[in-house]
Amino acid sequence: MERRYSIERVRNIGIMAHIDAGKTTTTERILFYTGITYKIGEVDEGTAVMDWMAQEQERGITITSASTTCFWKNYQINIIDTPGHVDFTVEVERSLRVLDGAIVILCGVGGVEAQTETVWRQADRYKVPRIVYINKMDRIGVDPEKAIEEIKETFSVRPLVIQMPLGREENFRGVIDLVEMKEVDWGDDLLGTKFEVRDISDEHKKEVQMKRNEMLERLSDVDDVLMEKYLDESEISPEEIKKAIRKGTISLQLVPILYGASFKNKGVHPLLDAITNYLPSPLDIPPVKGYHPRTFDVETRKASDEEPFSALVFKIMNDPFIGTLSFFRVYSGKTKVGSALYNSTKGEEERISRLLEIHSNKRKEIKEVHAGDIAALGSRKNLSTGDTLCMRNHPIVLEPIKFPEPVVSALIEPKSRTEHSKLAEALEKLTKEDPTFKVIQDSMTGQTLVCGMGELHLEVLMDRMAREFGVLANLRKPQVAYKETITNSSEGEGRYIRQTGGRGQYGHCKIMIEPLKRGKGFEFVDRIKAGRIPKEFVPSIKKGIKEAIEIGILAGFPVTDVKATVVDGSYHEVDSTSIAFKIAGSLAFKDAASRANPVLLxxxxxxxxxxxxxxxxxxxxxxxxxxxxxxxxxxxxxxxxxxxxxxxxxxxxxxxxxxxxxxxxxxxxxxxxxxxxxxxxxxxxxxxxxxxxxxxxx
Structure with a gap:
């Protein structure tokens, strides 16, 4: 199957923002104007196509990254809409790892906000070129100049203003394009499908020319040809300007700034043009690097269908109809249904039974994928986030995705005692989907702890367990796993004697205990003089001491950082047994510890x-x-x-x-x-x- 579009006409982009900046609203307009949807979905009404989960529609926020493909002026745009809430930062992290470019959306009133800073740093880490779309230009109190200054100061970057707002607040009608030198006016059209493109009006000409000169001056710093023309005051064509903007954006030297009011359907068409004009294709990104799984030599793959196949799994999702979905980005080569792929991360072979193109929560069967594509494999249970798929005869392991460690935890237990196994199964599936969700079985308390990125994160996962797996559970505050130790040295004696008519029980030992440095754990030393206790009984004394350590001294927590030395004792030739000396060792430790000033850690x-x-x-x-x-x-x-x-x-x-x-x-x-x-x-x-x-x- 041939490509729909050549690879230089493919854009893999993410849309990122602080919560409520208008990220999903903007994505819904993109889908409408590119013909993917026939009706504009609204976040507030719970009809947004990209927020398809029940929890997303109820809460009005994006929880999981959703991907889709649309087409604009003979370009293929693969979009991933990511959450804006910090609790779901994993979705941004894994998306940025496989994307080539990004749109960062700012609220024109709020400017740079907390999660804006987080997603910007994540994009910096993966060196993702980006453009900024200042949204909500129709809001009272909008201040785009302040937002641009915050971008400059907060991120130490060079914003490149390529548009001017045509009005603001309730008078916002459109934008002035500084590249084409045209006004784009949506007027009162409610759907945003009709707009007028006209020459610059006299009232704006002076300010527009000044802003255009500022833009050209900044572009001159990144493009020598344009600098020469600018200094010579030669005419510079829009195509030359676009070429310089693209160069500065892809090299991370510039960040183009655009304006809009997505909810009012204004500004999205120029944003789509900016995506295709300024953000990179897979060909503009350096060849992906990895290593050979056996020799560990550095391997590279170019973004070409002729290269050996390589892809990275970046997301696992459970689908109620298909089963496990494994989302992946193809970096090189091509493959088709029925082919065998090699999971070089795990050393396993994977047979492709189903290939799917994803549009939010809808799936379309496809036969083949090529370099630069984002797609999903159906029903592959052995794959995990971060796995590399390649050809067995051309193996490569790509750099995995790094995720932050969880920062909150809580105790979980099923509401019904009969649902322990269902709870365990649900937790296993959720941890496979979400690398920032951890489950810990606490051997000391016997409790199950769930750990995540925040209380909302855990709350949503609890809701998913009830809806998707039919498991009702309670979240409780976990117990802290304290430990005990001693602060002084002391001696103790343990004597266990039992006489029941037949053979008796006899064990007797004296020990000395002393504190160790933090983190040393437990040490045992045998200093018994020859003949006082037979050697075969010494391991039993040690075992008894270790059992006493697990029980604790003060409050039932295990004892740590203590050294126990057996110094003396006695035995009976007939009645001494291993059990008797184990009990004697336990009694000796308790006796010594009671006088060693025990404390809690x-x-x-x-x-x-x-x-x-x-x-x-x-x-x-x-x-x-x-x-x-x-x-x-x-x-x-x-x-x-x-x-x-x-x-x-x-x-x-x-x-x-x-x-x-x-x-x-x-x-x-x-x-x-x-x-x-x-x-x-x-x-x-x-x-x-x-x-x-x-x-x-x-």
């Missing part, structure tokens, strides 16, 4: 908070109330980076709290640092609560 997390500087005081005050300590602070651009150590027990609900404190502009990451001794008052409270003497919600 709590997990302490390393926390990094990034926030605008004006919220510093509130952040520090909140951290101190959580028993946290500030280790380091630095200014990075216009943001304050704060490095903190804080107990895990104090961090539940922090994802919500930090957003409240910083009005949604603060982000954080958290990972385990080490166990540290609890303050005595807090330790006593925890022990009392466990023993049932008090009931406290911390």
């Amino acid at each position: 709590e997990p302490v997390m390393s926390l990094v908070v990034i926030s605008p500087d004006k919220y510093l005081g509130d952040i520090v005050g909140d951290i101190k109330s959580r028993r946290g300590r500030i280790e380091e602070m630095e200014l990075r651009g216009g943001s304050r980076v704060i490095k903190i150590f804080v107990p895990l027990a104090e961090m539940f609900g922090y994802a919500t709290d930090i957003r409240t404190i910083t009005q949604g502009r603060g982000v954080f990451s958290m990972e385990f640092f080490r166990h540290e001794q609890l303050p005595t008052p807090v330790m006593e409270e925890i022990i009392a609560r466990i023993e049932g003497r008090i009931s406290v919600q911390r």
Whole structure:
């Protein structure tokens, strides 16, 4: 099957923004104007094509990335619409890994917002060229100049204004194209399908010429040919300008700025033109790099159908009708239904039974895919996000996708005891779909913990379990896995003697225990003098001590960072047994530990908070109330980076709290640092609560 369009006419783009900037609304207009839909879907009405999940339609937000393909002026545009909420940042991360370009949508009133900064940094990490679309130009209080200045200051980039707004707020009618030197006026047309393209009116000519000269001056910095013409005051054609804009955009030297009001159906047609004119095709991207799975030599693949096949799986999704869908981006070569592919990540062969072109929640069967395509494989259960598909005789492993670690966790349990297996099956499928969703079986508490990117993330997954898998579950606050240790050295004695008429039981040992450095765990030393205890009974003493360690001293938590040395004891030639010495070892440890000043240890997390500087005081005050300590602070651009150590027990609900404190502009990451001794008052409270003497919600 031949390509519909040559590869230089393919655009793989993502649409990204802060929540409520108009991302899905803009995508819905793109689908309408390119003929994919016959009616404009609306987010507020729950009819948006790209927000097809029930939760998305109910909440009015994008939760999962949705892909589609549309066509504009003999170009094929593969679009991925991504979520704007920080809890679903995984969808942006995996999309950017396989895209060639991006549209960043800003609200003309809000400008650069918290998630704008996050998605911009993600795009920087993957070196994705982008254009900015300043939306909601019809809103009261719109300030595009402020938004452009924020782009410049926040991201240290060079915005290139290629349009001027034709009016603003309720008078916004369209845009002035500085490249073609034309006014594009939608007037009062409600659907946006009719618009007038006319010459620049006299009232705008002076300002337009000034703005055009500013644009040409900036373009001269990235294009020598254009610079020469500009300095000579020679005529520069629109095609020459477009070529220079494209060059500056793809090289990440410039970020073109466009305007619109998507909800009012104004500005989307020029945006589509900008996608095809300025964003890269697969040919404009450097050859993809990987390594040979056996020799580890560097391998490269060019974006060509003639190259050996290579593709990256970037998303797994469960479909109620098809089964498992594996979304992939083809970087080189071509393949068709019935062919065999090699999963070089896992060393397994995959036979292609179904190839699908995806349009939101609809699927279209196709026979073949080519370099630059985005498609899905049907019913391949062994594939995972980040797997490389290639040819067995030309193997390559592409760089996998890196995902952030979860920052919140909660205890989960089925509402019905009979649904444990259904819960486990649902959790397994959800973790396969979402690499930022983790499930941990806590061997110490016997609980199942679910970990995610925020409370909304976990809430949505709970809702999905009920709707898609029929599993009702409760989320509860997890128990912190404390540990116990000793702070002094001490000696203890254990004696176990039983006489029941026949052969008795006799075991006797003396031990010394001493604290170890944090993280050392448990050490055992045998210093028994010859003849005091037979060697075959020493392992039993060690086993008894280890069992006592697991039970704990103070509150039932395992003991760590302790060294136990057996120094003496006695035995009976007839009655001594391994069981007797195991019990004696356990008793000796309990005896020694009771005099070694035992304490509780709590997990302490390393926390990094990034926030605008004006919220510093509130952040520090909140951290101190959580028993946290500030280790380091630095200014990075216009943001304050704060490095903190804080107990895990104090961090539940922090994802919500930090957003409240910083009005949604603060982000954080958290990972385990080490166990540290609890303050005595807090330790006593925890022990009392466990023993049932008090009931406290911390």
